Amino acid sequence: GAVVSQHPSWVICKSGTSVKIECRSLDFQATTMFWYRQFPKQSLMLMATSNEGSKATYEQGVEKDKFLINHASLTLSTLTVTSAHPEDSSFYICSARDFGTAYGYTFGSGTRLTVV
Amino acid sequence: GQNIDQPTEMTATEGAIVQINCTYQTSGFNGLFWYQQHAGEAPTFLSYNVLDGLEEKGRFSSFLSRSKGYSYLLLKELQMKDSASYLCAVRAKHNAGNMLTFGGGTRLMVKP
Numbered sequence: 001g002a003v004v005s006q007h008p009s010w011v012i013c014k015s016g017t018s019v020k021i022e023c024r025s026l027d028f029q030a031t032t033m034f035w036y037r038q039f040p041k042q043s044l045m046l047m048a049t050s051n052e053g054s055k056a057t058y059e060q061g062v063e064k065d066k067f068l069i070n071h072a073s074l075t076l077s078t079l080t081v082t083s084a085h086p087e088d089s090s091f092y093i094c095s096a097r098d099f100g101t102a103y104g105y106t107f108g109s110g111t112r113l114t115v116v
Numbered sequence: 117g118q119n120i121d122q123p124t125e126m127t128a129t130e131g132a133i134v135q136i137n138c139t140y141q142t143s144g145f146n147g148l149f150w151y152q153q154h155a156g157e158a159p160t161f162l163s164y165n166v167l168d169g170l171e172e173k174g175r176f177s178s179f180l181s182r183s184k185g186y187s188y189l190l191l192k193e194l195q196m197k198d199s200a201s202y203l204c205a206v207r208a209k210h211n212a213g214n215m216l217t218f219g220g221g222t223r224l225m226v227k228p
Contacts, residue, residue: 034215043203043221093158097214103164105216110158
């Protein structure tokens with residue numbers, strides 16, 4: 001079935017630095033990628049929707065200049081957390097729309113970001 | 117917008133049956149999904165309902181009533197490994213890119 005590879009699985013960075021998270025669709029073309037953030041004991045909150053070759057659509061309250069999303073190819077989308085702060089520490093998950101099935105949403109394995 | 121409600125926590129006994137409810141309010145309903153998520157892992161797909169009725173898949177069943185804006189996930193013959201969070205998610209036709217909106221999740225604890 002469809003697979004989305006997400007890296008890194010976990011990362012610890014210093015406050016003020018930037019971190020890049022990658023999501024690759026391995027056996028299908030992901031024209032649309034969703035980026036979610038999940039705080040402990042909470043559900044997935046959509047941050048932005050990215051479409052290949054165009055600018056991402058951000059949800060209300062999500063700073064587009066802080067969370068840079070690039071979807072330059074049909075198999076790769078990246079999320080860069082710029083000038084990270086401790087409050088950005090969270091679990092970030094990507095999800096690609098697999099149009100092969102009505103229920104086809106394939107999730108990456110998630111990235112645990114800790115900003116110290 | 118969309119409003120999705122599900123209980124925060126539930127506890128059940130190994131071998132028993134548990135029903136996790138989800139109510140939603142949305143326009144342009146276009147499908148309801150249930151996912152299982154273990155701590156620190158990505159969600160895994162359990163079921164999809166777009167028409168009224170019951171969908172059965174092994175120990176898991178999901179029911180949908182579109183007129184009531186209501187769904188439930190039924191887990192039978194509970195096992196310890198079923199301890200996880202269960203997420204209800206709704207898709208609406210107007211959502212750009214067919215995005216899913218998730219409820220807060222229900223943390224299920226299965227006890228011996």
